[in-house]
Amino acid sequence: QLQLQESGPGLVRPSETLSLxxxxxxxxxxxGVYYWxxxxxxxxxxxxxxxxxxxxxxxxxxxxLKSRVRISAEPSKNEFSxxxxxxxxxxxxxxxxxxxxxxxxxxxxxxxxxxxxxxxVSS
Amino acid sequence: DxxxxxxxxxxxxxxxxxxxxxxxxxxxxxxxxxxxxxxxPGQGPRLLIYGASNRxxxxxxxxxxxxxGTDFSLTISRLEPEDYAVYYCQQYGxxxxxxxxxxxxxxx
Numbered sequence: 444q445l446q447l448q449e450s451g452p453g454l455v456r457p458s459e460t461l462s463l464x465x466x467x468x469x470x471x472x473x474x475g476v477y478y479w480x481x482x483x484x485x486x487x488x489x490x491x492x493x494x495x496x497x498x499x500x501x502x503x504x505x506x507x508l509k510s511r512v513r514i515s516a517e518p519s520k521n522e523f524s525x526x527x528x529x530x531x532x533x534x535x536x537x538x539x540x541x542x543x544x545x546x547x548x549x550x551x552x553x554x555x556x557x558x559x560x561x562x563x564v565s566s
Numbered sequence: 567d568x569x570x571x572x573x574x575x576x577x578x579x580x581x582x583x584x585x586x587x588x589x590x591x592x593x594x595x596x597x598x599x600x601x602x603x604x605x606x607p608g609q610g611p612r613l614l615i616y617g618a619s620n621r622x623x624x625x626x627x628x629x630x631x632x633x634x635g636t637d638f639s640l641t642i643s644r645l646e647p648e649d650y651a652v653y654y655c656q657q658y659g660x661x662x663x664x665x666x667x668x669x670x671x672x673x674x
Contacts, residue, residue, distance in 0.1 A: 490611075490654060490665035505662060539610050551658045552601035554622060556610030 445469045447540050447557035455534075455564050461527040465540030465557060472518045473498065478543030478550040479516055479523040483536040484559070491536075495543050495550050496523060503550065530564045537561050568592055568657050570666035578674040585642040587669045589655035594635045599659030602631055602640045605668075606651045614653075615640060645671070 451463035465479070472479065478495035485491070494504035496514040504512055508527070516523040527534055538560055541553035569592040579585045589600065598618035603611035613622040615631035618638055628643040642649055650673055655666040 489667045490656075492663040492665070503661070541610070544616075549658075550663075551599065552613055552616045552656065553611075554613035554616075556612070558608065558610050 445542065445555055447542065447555060449538060449540050449557045449560035451538075451560055451562065453561055453563060455530055455562060456566055457531055457564055458529055461525075461530050461534060461562055461564075463525045463538055463540075463560060463562070465523050465525075467521045467523070467542075472516065472521050472523070476545050476548075478503075478545060479514070480541045480543045480550070480553060481512075481514060481525045482539045482541060482553065482556075484539065485536045493525065493527075493538075497545075497550075532564050535562065535564045567662050568595065568660045568664055570655055570657060570664055572653075572655060572666035572669045574669060575667075576670045576672060578672055579645050580674045581647060582644050583674075585645055585649075585671055587640045587653055587671075589633075589638045589640070589666050591636045591638075591657060595638075595657045596659035598634050599657055600631075600633070600638050601656045601658065602629075603654045603656065604649075604651045605654065611654060642671075 446468045448466045455461045480495040481493040483491050494514050496502045511528045513526045539556050541556040543550040571590045573588045600618045602615040605611045614625050619631045630641050652668045652670045654668045
């Protein structure tokens, strides 16, 4: 059974870079063709798609975040990562990693999700 | 962007009763590309339905999805105690995936 687990610092200072890692267990990231995604959740904006990285290498980002985010993958470690630069209080959120199911090469729904990690941006 | 609106915001239901949740899109969702998730406190969302009406692996048959175009619904035929949670819809027909604000199903 595939499981995902987020990790990273819970507190980041404004203007700095947020870095999170998602460890994948229960199967290899390379066992099929998937997207590996990050989604965040706040009480005010709800669930917000950040972006996905295809197992073939392409990445897709939410246009509203594209200039500040990067998703990378290390299949040999069975993990993928998210960095968000120049963070502000608006980046305070619960961050989830998830596997994006592929249909005809297109990212569709997300299954499964990790439990999430809370990141607070504050000085 | 496709904006998803869910109603009601909160639905109070007794165990054994039927619950119907609505998800409305600001424009037509191509290919009925809509999923439903369940989220409980401290957990990530759990996939229930994809393609508007297909149950995910391991999801009990009391959960069913329907709809097309701009109007979709999730029905829980007989509410079990473990079904009290928040439910979200998500569209993937547009390249920018969006989620609804959620419907909380609580105990009546």
